[in-house]
Amino acid sequence: MDLSEQIYVRKSCRKYLDDEIDMSAIKEFMDNVKPLTREINYSYEILTKDKLNIRTRWKAPYYLALYSDKKDNYGVNIGFIFQQLSLFLQSLDIGSCWVGMASLKENNPKFVIAISFGKSNDLTREISQFxxxxxxxxxxxxxxxxxxxxxxxxxxxxxxxxxxxxxxxxxxxxxxxxxxxxxxxxxxxxxxxxxxxxxxxxxxxxxxxxxxxxxxxxxxxxxxxxxxx
Missing domain, CATH: 3.40.109.30 (putative nitroreductase (tm1586), domain 2)
Structure with a gap:
């Protein structure tokens, strides 16, 4: 699947619908995603907003909580892996946004960052709007x-x-x-x-x-x- 065209239209989505999403496509994509550094173990889980402390004015119906061993370049590896997923979600008309202002209600030392996602009518923009x-x-x-x-x-x-x-x-x-x-x-x-x-x-x-x-x-x-x- 060529996701490169999504780069030129994607926007960080902050307006979501409450529509349910079939999560099987995410799992299938992540089973084949390319890591930047294979030596770093990472994982993710899909959570609803009630499982996180969210300090943004907006909220999404779903969040990806991203975890990693804290080795050299682990943050770079996480960004590399899950931006691929973000572009894939965009191709399915699912918006997403990296959320630094979120934390788990149940502490996990491997937690790195969260990504909000959900169906949206506010997904794309023109190249001139970047x-x-x-x-x-x-x-x-x-x-x-x-x-x-x-x-x-x-x-x-x-x-x-x-x-x-x-x-x-x-x-x-x-x-x-x-x-x-x-x-x-x-x-x-x-x-x-x-x-x-x-x-x-x-x-x-x-x-x-x-x-x-x-x-x-x-x-x-x-x-x-x-x-x-």
Whole structure:
């Protein structure tokens, strides 16, 4: 299934209907999803809103609670895996939104983040409605292959990624925030990076490769990994 077209119309959904959803399609998709790092164990469960503490003004009928072993790059891996599911849900006319302001009522130390989802009449937008940094602001080259990453959602639209061209593809970096922003966004920016990488994978499924190399940080950014697309 080609999900790449969903990247150019998707919006973070905050208006939901109460319609029931057949969850079997989610399970089937997740049985075949591509992880970024196979060495990290992760899982998910589908919950109703009464099982979470939700600090948003809006609520959805369903939530995905995402869990992971807390190893290096676990947040990136979670973002990568479940943004694929988000695009798949979009293809089924099911809206979704990453929800940083939610926690489980029953504590689980492996909990990372939640995703709201449900049927909606407010699913898509035009490409002109995306409010994103220019390619020159997120990369050292205006390579149009990076547009899918440019359009990726992120916590408060912070777009914390930076791509530096290399001989084999791109080195991927995460912005270094000041202490105030780090307290607010630092927890979610690894997930954001994974979401952007998922868009690159969905757009280049046959050629995408990710590897963590021995690379130095650059001014204002922390090295995350390197991709071939």
């Amino acid at each position: 409010k994103r940094k220019s390619l020159s602001e997120i990369a050292d080259t205006e390579d149009e292959r990076l547009i899918p990453a440019q359009l990726a959602p992120s916590a408060v639209n912070s777009q914390p990624w930076y791509f530096k061209q290399s001989n084999e593809g791109f080195d991927v970096y995460k912005v270094k925030h000041n202490i105030v922003k780090r307290k607010i966004l630092g927890k979610w920016n690894d997930v954001d990076i994974g979401i952007a990488l998922a868009h690159l994978y969905i757009s280049n499924p046959e050629t995408f490769e990710f590897e963590v190399k021995d690379k130095q940080d650059i001014k204002g950014y922390t090295y995350v990994g390197s991709v071939k697309i």
